Amino acid sequence: MQAATFLAYLAAAALFIVGIRRLRRPETARSGNTIAAFGMAIALVATLFVIEFRALLPIGAAALIGAVVGAVSAQKVKMTAMPQMVAAYNGVGGGAAALIALSEFYHLQTTGEQDLVASVTVPLTILIGSVSFAGSAIAFLKLQEVAFTGSVSFPLQQVVNAVLFLGILALAANAVLDGALIPALPPVPSVVAVLVASLVLGVLVVIPIGGADMPIVISLLNAFTGLAAAASGFVLNNYILIIGGTIVGASGTILTRLMSSALGRPLGKIIFAGIAASGTGKRAPGEERPVRDASPQEVAEYLADEARKVVIVPGYGLAVAQAQGPMRELMETLEEQGKEVIFGIHPVAGRMPGHMNVLLTEAGVPYDKLLDLEDVNPEFDDADAAIIVGANDVVNPAANDPEQNTPISGMPILEVEKAKRVIFIKRSLSPGFAGVDNPLFYDTEKTMMLFADAKQGLQEVLSALKGA
Incomplete structure (x- = not known):
């Protein structure tokens, strides 16, 4: 057996x-x-x-x-x-691993069984799983814009985090050594204290991280959940947990490192410093700057x-806005008129890698037209028009301005400013998720601003284009 x-x-x-490998492309993702x-x-x-x-x-x-819960969530949760x-499910996995480890440690203590591997692995599992649970909960609240939006910090926050982490290590060592370090605190209360302190640490680590870095944080917490599951596999002596978690x-x-590199965000700076928006790159309250307000007919x-x-x-x-349908129709109409149409997809265009690719592919946009950042940037040099629909941070030249220190500074962007004409379809001049004003809005020689909901704006341009 x-x-x-x-x-x-x-x-x-x-x-x-095999399944994970097939998740790399939208065409094979369902089967994967x-x-x-x-x-x-x-x-x-x-x-x-x-x-x-x-x-x-x-x-x-x-x-x-x-x-x-899984079936209802899959049907009801919108693509956006x-x-x-993902953050919520990551957290549930990490929390489950932490509670399983705590339960197994209690079982070993009450039965008097001695298992050195489990005794050492339990505090590690609880630490990683609890940080993943609490951090994922904060990430969920930030993305849902319920609480902790932007960067939340306080003086000496990193010092507090360091002291808390050292305290967790001391409690873990006390549990492994059967209360030798802190005689007044037996092993089981020690691991319970590790659980509570790790939850607090997870909150404190994630709250100062700005929205622009949240996709990287979610990927990192996903890795934490996997490691917690693998560690719980050692606790339970279960091979599939070890293999699957690993x-x-x-x-x-790997995904975290790739995203960190692609976005120009050093992982250490994100985790240990938290990149908060500075005063540069923001429009002063009440400041009025002229823009070229274009109608759908002018754009068409x-x-x-x-x-x-x-x-x-x-x-x-x-x-x-669920505007992927009208966008596909715009592409088809332009191609019927003899235009060349391609798409530029930033790694975090939909807040997570691959999010936008799946959305457009399901709407009927050919996958070979969806070009990654590295492939599409050279295409802007001879592009007659760059149409930006519902995006800001990923096309904001402020990211490359050495005189500004913003949440997106150093982040690789889609270089739409190189196109002959830049057309924005967005509801207002409000900055993007990172809160940084876009200087392209005010380039009245190059930029046309069509103020409208993404779906409505695309439909109006499409109607005008068909009648042109």
């Missing part, structure tokens, strides 16, 4: 790997998700054999509740809220008469 269980876990791990889910089903059934089908009622009830959903931890770490006339190559840059505002 042990050999069969091990083979089942091995098959599940192989399906996890299904394959990984099938692997998880195999792992769950194999685990029932490991525990000899004990406690089936609570396990079945928990599985049913989880399945219902997917980053929040895969998630490794993939999350320019596209019809003067544009031969058009680069469309979608942003989070497009996703919020």
